[in-house]
Amino acid sequence: MIYEKAPAKINLTLDVLHKRPDGFHEVEMIMTTVDLADRIWLRLTSERSITIKASHRFVPNDRKNLAYQAADLLRKRYRVNEGVEITLDKNIPIAAGLAGGSSDAAATLRGLNRLWKLGLSLDELAVLGAEIGSDVSFCVYGGTAIANGRGEKITHLSPPPNCWVILAKPSIGVSTGNIYGQLDLSTVSHPKTAQMIEALKEGDYNKMCSSLGNVLEPVTMGLHDEVVVLKEQMERFGADAVLMSGSGPTVFGLVRQESRVPKIVNALKGFCQDVHAVRMLGERVLVD
Numbered sequence: 001m002i003y004e005k006a007p008a009k010i011n012l013t014l015d016v017l018h019k020r021p022d023g024f025h026e027v028e029m030i031m032t033t034v035d036l037a038d039r040i041w042l043r044l045t046s047e048r049s050i051t052i053k054a055s056h057r058f059v060p061n062d063r064k065n066l067a068y069q070a071a072d073l074l075r076k077r078y079r080v081n082e083g084v085e086i087t088l089d090k091n092i093p094i095a096a097g098l099a100g101g102s103s104d105a106a107a108t109l110r111g112l113n114r115l116w117k118l119g120l121s122l123d124e125l126a127v128l129g130a131e132i133g134s135d136v137s138f139c140v141y142g143g144t145a146i147a148n149g150r151g152e153k154i155t156h157l158s159p160p161p162n163c164w165v166i167l168a169k170p171s172i173g174v175s176t177g178n179i180y181g182q183l184d185l186s187t188v189s190h191p192k193t194a195q196m197i198e199a200l201k202e203g204d205y206n207k208m209c210s211s212l213g214n215v216l217e218p219v220t221m222g223l224h225d226e227v228v229v230l231k232e233q234m235e236r237f238g239a240d241a242v243l244m245s246g247s248g249p250t251v252f253g254l255v256r257q258e259s260r261v262p263k264i265v266n267a268l269k270g271f272c273q274d275v276h277a278v279r280m281l282g283e284r285v286l287v288d
């Protein structure tokens with residue numbers, strides 16, 4: 001039995017440069033992993049099947065599950081004859097902009113590489129991950145990186161300065177495809193990506209806070225007032241800086257001073273059920 005941790009990511013920046021002929025958007029985004037994670041167990045089975053056991057009622061337990069797709073891809077590509085039972089203990093909110101499914105797929109790739117003794121490097125797993133979804137390559141490594149292309153071209157960056165991250169997810173779901181589809185590139189205000197890279201390099205917390213930006217935030221906010229209200233409340237309760245992650249609807253607040261965290265969490269819990277206070281992980285997965 002092999003165990004893998006599948007952490008969530010947040011977007012410190014998310015910029016869209018243009019729409020591509022293949023329908024995807026060319027992005028430039030800085031992501032970092034946080035200490036809110038799904039837990040995954042992989043067990044060899046004698047039958048050649050892939051079985052998913054998921055603890056959450058909104059998570060599919062068939063081939064629609066991204067962890068299933070990761071196992072199926074590896075099995076076919078490397079002609080593996082063994083089967084696997086994948087048990088997912090979900091802690092990351094679903095369809096939240098936190099890459100939960102992508103991280104499960106990435107952890108499955110890392111774990112099966114060990115269980116099936118395939119001897120692949122993280123770089124090779126990241127290339128395979130891109131076939132499953134745009135965020136899977138980043139999740140293979142974790143840590144902090146800038147992603148280009150449709151999200152699969154990864155350049156590693158310095159970890160963020162230490163702070164708390166408060167995540168709050170309103171009880172609505174958004175479709176990533178729909179949010180990208182409604183983006184009007186003629187009106188976007190681009191985030192300060194270069195300044196964010198400097199902030200990470202210098203370990204400058206205040207500069208990191210003032211460099212946060214996400215071009216998808218106004219799109220999701222235009223569709224869901226809950227996200228606008230949540231961002232305003234988090235700012236009012238005292239987070240140092242607040243941004244929506246990915247295509248949303250999760251909003252995160254950065255807080256440097258530990259003593260302020262419980263107050264902000266309790267205030268948010270008054271009107272939002274899904275609130276987590278976590279640390280940035282910052283560092284990459286240690287392998288190979």
Ligand SMILES: C[C@@](CO)(OP(=O)(O)O)[C@H](O)COP(=O)(O)OP(=O)(O)OC[C@H]1O[C@@H](n2ccc(N)nc2=O)[C@H](O)[C@@H]1O
Nearest residue numbers: 023024025097098099133134135150176177180246247248
């Ligand atoms: C917005 C981001 C930011 O990290 O994350 P989430 O909000 O999902 O966490 C990602 O770009 C989401 O990546 P991911 O969720 O893996 O997307 P995919 O499954 O590859 O694509 C879902 C749909 O989103 C759109 N899409 C995705 C990526 C991209 N660069 N351009 C796009 O236009 C396409 O319509 C695609 O059909």
Ligand SMILES: Nc1ncnc2c1ncn2[C@@H]1O[C@H](COP(=O)(O)OP(=O)(O)O)[C@@H](O)[C@H]1O
Nearest residue numbers: 064065066094095096097098099100101102104
């Ligand atoms: N392992 C998984 N965990 C969560 N959702 C999954 C998984 N596999 C497939 N899905 C599907 O992917 C959709 C998006 O889920 P998720 O990855 O949590 O969102 P996001 O990309 O916004 O972070 C869900 O609606 C769910 O049906």
